Amino acid sequence: MENSRLSTATLEHFRAVLEEQRAELLQQRANHEVSLAEVRVARDGESDDEHDPEGPTIASEWSRLTGLQEEAARQLTVLDKALARVDDGSFGICARCGKPIGRARLDARPAAELCIDCARLAEKR
Template identity: 85%
Template sequence: MENSRLDASTLEHFRTVLEAQRAELLEQTAHHETSLAEVRVARDGESDDEHDPEGPTIASEWSRLTGLQEAGARELTVIDKALARVENGSFGICTSCGNPIARARLDARPAAELCIDCARRAEERH
């Protein structure tokens, strides 16, 4: 924790926030998995959804749900990395320049690993 300028109570606050985000994400993932199972059953049935003007097709629903699953998996990785930084004492320190990440940025994006300046530079490169 010698590199971190965040005190123990602040680190604990962010640990709690990140763990809550992680739990919510796992709950959403479970819901999406249940929905995917339902779509799988419909896909394997004799349903002719391509001509149903009332709702999305099985293919589009499958695509939407798998996209949500993939995004959730990426976000879970980001949160797990942030929790690891809390554990090893590097949370709140920019992984690029080594400077502290502003508290306001951490409040807005608790899993942030870059300070705002490095995040802007990274965005400009993409």
């Protein structure tokens, strides 16, 4: 695999972007956990929310929050892999074809591991 053609400054820029996104995700997960704790308390109580026309049911809120937690965990894995690529020098190189990933793509999707052409091919499958 080719070494990254990105400059040290560019790599550090993307490391900062990825770390910022990671910190935001961790904060979101913490907020979701607080909300899940509130739902657990409501679920364990005697609340009859199934007939409350004013808002979502406990079950639907539980489902929504656990879905958000699962997506945040998936995104954290993606970000951690991108940070590992920064560390090992493979960041900015397509994992499929070995060609550089365009700067515009990295700006739009800093954790991208495929160039736009390989991403399009993967989408078609």
